[in-house]
Amino acid sequence: MESLVLRALLVYVLIFIILRMAGKRTLGEMTAFDLVLLLIISEAVQNALLDGDHSITGSMLVIITLVFTDVMVSFGTNKSRLFDNIVNGIPLIILENGKPLLDRMKKVRLQEDDILEAARRTQGLESMEQIKYAVLEKDGSISIIPFHLNKEGLTPDITKG
Numbered sequence: 001m002e003s004l005v006l007r008a009l010l011v012y013v014l015i016f017i018i019l020r021m022a023g024k025r026t027l028g029e030m031t032a033f034d035l036v037l038l039l040i041i042s043e044a045v046q047n048a049l050l051d052g053d054h055s056i057t058g059s060m061l062v063i064i065t066l067v068f069t070d071v072m073v074s075f076g077t078n079k080s081r082l083f084d085n086i087v088n089g090i091p092l093i094i095l096e097n098g099k100p101l102l103d104r105m106k107k108v109r110l111q112e113d114d115i116l117e118a119a120r121r122t123q124g125l126e127s128m129e130q131i132k133y134a135v136l137e138k139d140g141s142i143s144i145i146p147f148h149l150n151k152e153g154l155t156p157d158i159t160k161g
Contacts, residue, residue, distance in 0.1 A: 004051075008061075008062045049062045092136045095133060095134035098128045099128070112128065
């Protein structure tokens with residue numbers, strides 16, 4: 001029985017590390033390919049977790065271990081900012097004052113089109129120049145902060161340097 005618990009913990013940690021390495025954006029928006037990959041991974045992991053133990057008790061023990069581990073990780077992220085940053089990452093500014101921060105965008109595998117799509121969807125903006133900040137959030141979504149709104153529309157605040 002203890003080998004089931006240890007295997008479940010090991011698989012949980014391994015999949016967590018692999019998904020973190022895949023990046024926030026991957027988890028934020030799944031494609032059909034991502035879904036197929038996830039289903040294949042789940043099938044492969046099933047064999048590693050149970051190792052020939054097809055009993056209901058073994059399956060329940062693995063499920064309880066995985067859920068308990070997930071609850072403990074959630075508890076840890078609520079109690080410790082450092083642990084939360086390690087597990088969930090931190091928000092990342094990817095565009096500032098209408099200019100994409102290309103090194104950061106490359107690191108998280110984002111394109112300018114991704115920012116523009118988020119700007120259109122959330123703020124109705126049409127160009128990068130209308131965006132003061134674009135932030136890649138912990139969950140993989142992109143938040144858009146436009147320049148100030150004046151009578152002519154969204155324009156940069158030229159009084160601030």
